[in-house]
Amino acid sequence: MTHKSDRTLDVRALARVEGEGAMHVRVRGDTVEDVRLEIYEPPRFFEAFLRGRRHTEPPDITARICGICPVAYQMSAIAAIEDACGVTVGGPIADLRRLLYCGEWIESHVLHIYLLHAPDFLGYPSAIDLAKDRADLVERGLALKRTGNEILEAVGGRAIHPINVRVGGFYRAPTRAELAPLAENLRRALDWAYQTVQWAAGFEFPDFTHDHEMLALVLPDRYAIERGSVSTTGGLRFPTADFENHVIEEHVEHSTALHARLAGRGRYLTGPAARYTLSSHLLSPVAKQAAAEAGLGEDCRNPYRSILVRAVEVVYAVDEALRLIDAYEPPDRPYVDVPPREGTGYGATEAPRGTLFHRYALDQEGLIVSARIVPPTSQNQASIEDDLRKFVQARLDLDDEALTWRCEQAIRNYDPCISCSTHFLTLDIDRG
Amino acid sequence: MTGPSLAVWKFASCDGCQLSILDCEDELLAIAGRVNIANFLEATRTVQPGPYDVSLVEGSITTPEDAERIHRVRELSTYLVTIGACATSGGVQALRNFADVEEFRSAVYARPEYISTLSTSTPIAAHVDVDYELHGCPIDRYQLLELISALLVGRKPNISSHSVCFECKQRGNVCVTVAYGTPCLGPVTHAGCGALCPSHNRGCYGCFGPMETPNAAAQVGLLRAGGLSEADVTRVFRTFNTAAPAFVELSRIGVGPPPAAGPGDLPAAPPPTAAHPSHHAETA
Numbered sequence: 001m002t003h004k005s006d007r008t009l010d011v012r013a014l015a016r017v018e019g020e021g022a023m024h025v026r027v028r029g030d031t032v033e034d035v036r037l038e039i040y041e042p043p044r045f046f047e048a049f050l051r052g053r054r055h056t057e058p059p060d061i062t063a064r065i066c067g068i069c070p071v072a073y074q075m076s077a078i079a080a081i082e083d084a085c086g087v088t089v090g091g092p093i094a095d096l097r098r099l100l101y102c103g104e105w106i107e108s109h110v111l112h113i114y115l116l117h118a119p120d121f122l123g124y125p126s127a128i129d130l131a132k133d134r135a136d137l138v139e140r141g142l143a144l145k146r147t148g149n150e151i152l153e154a155v156g157g158r159a160i161h162p163i164n165v166r167v168g169g170f171y172r173a174p175t176r177a178e179l180a181p182l183a184e185n186l187r188r189a190l191d192w193a194y195q196t197v198q199w200a201a202g203f204e205f206p207d208f209t210h211d212h213e214m215l216a217l218v219l220p221d222r223y224a225i226e227r228g229s230v231s232t233t234g235g236l237r238f239p240t241a242d243f244e245n246h247v248i249e250e251h252v253e254h255s256t257a258l259h260a261r262l263a264g265r266g267r268y269l270t271g272p273a274a275r276y277t278l279s280s281h282l283l284s285p286v287a288k289q290a291a292a293e294a295g296l297g298e299d300c301r302n303p304y305r306s307i308l309v310r311a312v313e314v315v316y317a318v319d320e321a322l323r324l325i326d327a328y329e330p331p332d333r334p335y336v337d338v339p340p341r342e343g344t345g346y347g348a349t350e351a352p353r354g355t356l357f358h359r360y361a362l363d364q365e366g367l368i369v370s371a372r373i374v375p376p377t378s379q380n381q382a383s384i385e386d387d388l389r390k391f392v393q394a395r396l397d398l399d400d401e402a403l404t405w406r407c408e409q410a411i412r413n414y415d416p417c418i419s420c421s422t423h424f425l426t427l428d429i430d431r432g
Numbered sequence: 433m434t435g436p437s438l439a440v441w442k443f444a445s446c447d448g449c450q451l452s453i454l455d456c457e458d459e460l461l462a463i464a465g466r467v468n469i470a471n472f473l474e475a476t477r478t479v480q481p482g483p484y485d486v487s488l489v490e491g492s493i494t495t496p497e498d499a500e501r502i503h504r505v506r507e508l509s510t511y512l513v514t515i516g517a518c519a520t521s522g523g524v525q526a527l528r529n530f531a532d533v534e535e536f537r538s539a540v541y542a543r544p545e546y547i548s549t550l551s552t553s554t555p556i557a558a559h560v561d562v563d564y565e566l567h568g569c570p571i572d573r574y575q576l577l578e579l580i581s582a583l584l585v586g587r588k589p590n591i592s593s594h595s596v597c598f599e600c601k602q603r604g605n606v607c608v609t610v611a612y613g614t615p616c617l618g619p620v621t622h623a624g625c626g627a628l629c630p631s632h633n634r635g636c637y638g639c640f641g642p643m644e645t646p647n648a649a650a651q652v653g654l655l656r657a658g659g660l661s662e663a664d665v666t667r668v669f670r671t672f673n674t675a676a677p678a679f680v681e682l683s684r685i686g687v688g689p690p691p692a693a694g695p696g697d698l699p700a701a702p703p704p705t706a707a708h709p710s711h712h713a714e715t716a
Contacts, residue, residue, distance in 0.1 A: 042444040042494045042525075043549055048536035049527035053667065060637065064524045064672065067448020067570060115454060115475060126476030128464045135461065142457040149455060157632050158625075159455060160448040160570040161639070164632045171634040334633075408477065 007400065007430065021416065023407060025392055026430035032396075034430075035389045037381055037411070047371045055081050055340045055366035056167050062358070062373065063161045066417055068111070071104040071156065072351030073358075074165045075226050076373075079240075080358040081167050084345025085366075087338045092331040093169040094226075095324050096155055100162070101226045101349070102321040103151025106189075107159065108352035109272075109310040109317070110148060112415045113196060114141030117307050120409040121203040137199070140192050144314070147182075147189040151321060154182055169335030176328060183325045190318045194290055197311040201294035205304040206406075208391060212267060212383045214274035217350050223282045223316060224275070226349050231278055233299075234265065241346040243357045247374060260379040267382035270354030271414065272309040273300040284323075287316035303387060303413040310415075340366025351376055353417050377416045384414050436485035436584065439471035441505050443491025443498050444525055444553060448570040449516035450474050450490050456573050463577075466584060482508030486583055492518040492553045492675075494525060499550070499559060506560040511583060514556045515576065517569035521641050522675025524569075526553035529675055555675060564589060567622045569639040569672035575624055592623040595643045596636050599627035608635055615658040617668065620646035620682065637671065642678035652685045 007027050022038040046065055050058060058077035063070035075097060082089060089097075114137075115127040124130040131138040149159040154174055156162025164171050215236075217228030230238050230246070238246055250259045262268050277299040280291065291312045300309050342364040348357045354376030361369040391410050395403060440450050454460065454475060463469075470480040487509035493499050506512055514520045522529070528536055533551040537544040556562055566575055575591055582589035592598070596618035600607065608614040608630050616635030618627070622643045629636045655665050669683035 042498065043537075043540065044444060044494070044523075044525040044553075045528055045533075045536040045540055046524075048539040049524075049531065051539075054664075057667070061524060061671070064446050064448075064569065067446040067451045070446075070448070111451075111454060125478040128461070128469060128476060129478070131461050131464070138461065142460060145455075146457040149457070157628050160451060163629050163634065163637075163639075166634075171629075172632040405477075 021411075023388070023411060024430065025388070025407065027392070027396065030396065032389050032393045035385050035392065037385055037388075037416075047373055050360075050368050050371040053368050055085070055338070055360070055362050055368065058358070058360065058368070058371070059165050059167060060161075060163075065373070065375070067160050068108055068417055069104060069351045069353065069356075070161050071101055071152070071165075072349055072356050073373075074162065075101060075349045076347045076351075076356045076358040077360075078165070078167055079227065079347025079349060080345040080360050081347070081362075082338055082345065083241075083347055084343045084360055084362050085338045085341055086343075087168065087336060089169060089336055092173070092329055093335065095328065096170060096173065096331075098226050099151060099321055099324040099328075100155040100165070102317040102324070103148045103155065105225070105317040105352050106148030106193075106314055106321075107145055107152060108148075109314045110141055110145040110196075112352075112412075113200065113307055113310055113314070114138060114145070116415070117409075117412050118200070118203075120405070120412060121200075121307070140195065144189055144192045144196065147185050147318070150182055150185060154178055166335055168338040169331070169333075171334060173330045173334040175330060179325045179328060183322060186318055186322050186325070190286070190315070190322070193311070193315040193318045194286070197290040197294050197308065197315060200307050200311050203307070205302060206391075207302075208304060208387075208394075209301045210269070210303065210383070210387055210390075211301070212269040212386070213262060213265060214277050215262070215268050215270045215355060215379070216274040216278050217348060217355055218278055219282070221282070223279050223320075224350055228348070228350070230348065230355070232262070232268065233274070233277055236262070236265075240348040240357070243346065243348060243374070244359065244372070247357075247379070249374065249378065259382050260374065261382060267386060268379065269383045270376050270379050271306070272313055272352075272354075273303070273306050274354065275350060276300050276309045276312065283312070283316050284319045286319050287312055290315045303410070306413050306415075340364070353377060353415050354379060375417070377414075380414050380416070384411060384416070387413075435466050435468045437468045437470040437480070437483075438580075439482065439484040439487045439505075439509070440474070441471075441487060441489045441491075442473070443489065443502070443519065443556075444494040445491030445516070445518045445523065447474065447490070449518075449566075449568075450488070452515075452571050452573045452576055453488075456577060459577060463580065467580070484509050486511045486513065486580075488513050488515050489519050489556050490515050492523045492525060492555060493559055494550050494553045495548060496550060497548075502556060502559050511563045512556075512560065513564040513566065513579065514562050515566045516571045517567065517639065517641055517672045518553075519556045520565045520567055520676075521555050521673040521679070522553045524672050524674065526674035527670060528553060530670065553675065564591075566591070566624075567640040568624050572624045572626070593644050594623050595619055595646075596621045596623055596625070596627050596630070596640070599623050599625070600630050603627050603631060605630050608633065609654060609658065613658055615655050615660055615668070617651070619654070620648070620651045620678070637668065638679070639672050641673035641676045642682075646678050646682070648678065648682050648685055652682060 024036045026034040059074040062073040152159040157164035214233040217224040218231040219228045344361040357374040359372040579589045609616045614635045617638035618636040622640040669679040
């Protein structure tokens, strides 16, 4: 027998997320019985077909895991392979990598803020509909996004799946003259980025806080992007090489992504809010000022306010890119040699959506024996489901249509990148 | 909303090709003014029912459900255009076509029984009729704009079908193979990127897939003369357009003795310089 207040909410194909996913919510009476994020992105088996490939190949191959954050895959792959081969890359090549990564943070964050997330706060189905009323806002977002793509093209050769990245460095290093026009555009972009923080600060944020442990890479002297060691808000500290001792992945039936948890501790969250909470003291002065003006405190535990953190990180990435370009002197040689050797290497970097871990084992000729990739979205999935359960429980008075939209918005808070489910969503609310 | 209706569909892929639409920062709002974006989940939660004048299809067919779904997309679409290497030639996930997918499933997933997949990754044209194909991993956004513009006014899209070699000549690049001995797939690769890799002192790695009439034997000879092993030659053709018939053939020529049509006219490579290093297996 079905109680009249029993219901099911079904979003069969979530919009404005990268990749394919669905959400299922089952409500019985006044209780949310089940919340499942379904990832039906077809499996592509990257970790299997990387075996037998040369140690020079993962930057190009793993970039194809995600068209939105290919640089993150390239940089984590390179970090792991250089670690396996005992090579450390510093100086201008390392600076160019950080500059390239700033380009991806700008492009990916601005895509999410303006085209995927802001329409929820303003009540529009898409940014294109928003543009009919406020073309100036959408045009500002697109111009800011283009600045990120300009960095990706100048340093990486191409915005999606950059071609200029290799193990050891770059195929060709840009000249100072080639980077100069970027700096000009970035100075304008810094104003747009700051205005974006002020704009987003005016949005209405639902009252909601979580108590998840948060995990991100940290560095002693700067906001971690392209390297760092792992740190959590619970006080856990470990080097990248120990990642698999602390992060346990489980395969659950409704997902082609694996669910991750911290050994002995449980679910956790990675991404912009985790980075901000652990490292906000290392932001540049202008980014700190933007954060303070937006009312962000020392930590960020309301997932809806993650749009503010992304906007602050855009200010930082623009500012940091300017600093790197001003200080840039081309390297004598665009890459260092990375001769293969037998061994295992570990690499982690901060993708726009959170910590991205790679591990490769190589044989003596440099052929890959095994590969393991832990993307941010699979780390966040358990926490997203937990948030949704609490969120829906508190809003059962909403009708299905309103509740469904609010749930979709809740999911988009995490900028889930479903394509990245190397191993993600439709909303389905079942009220019986 | 008036104007022809446009739908964007995703199958097994990285989202990069549909992101190319959102990467048209200068043109996106103009496109939205001329075209009725009727179904584009990555950009909007509004979904209008079909039929659609133009469907852009990203991704390859890897599951039984998708093998069914593509037929419904075809039925709803006047023009069906595949965008990118996955939809046009199977994508990097077609590497399973040369392997045991059961073993792949066990290698990646703790509970392989939860995973439903086909043993092959196949291009869209293997399942339904395709009206236009855009090559590339990812597609070039200017080719996409040309295609949308052409369909809007009812003319044939002006998309080059020659090789990347032509684009190097147009840019005035020095040939990386002739000058530096760098293995390069430019001679057999479909144009569209503007010869990006050779412009960065790198050999083309074939991400736009095969041109119409590649000279397979000569290409393999060049690669072997450049120092690539048989296994390397097989690998360079098994990347992002793995299931393209011409690249399948090229990857198999690499196995066995070097073909008779090997290059006798390759000059010796110059000593390596900082800007133009000679190297081996760089395309790999």
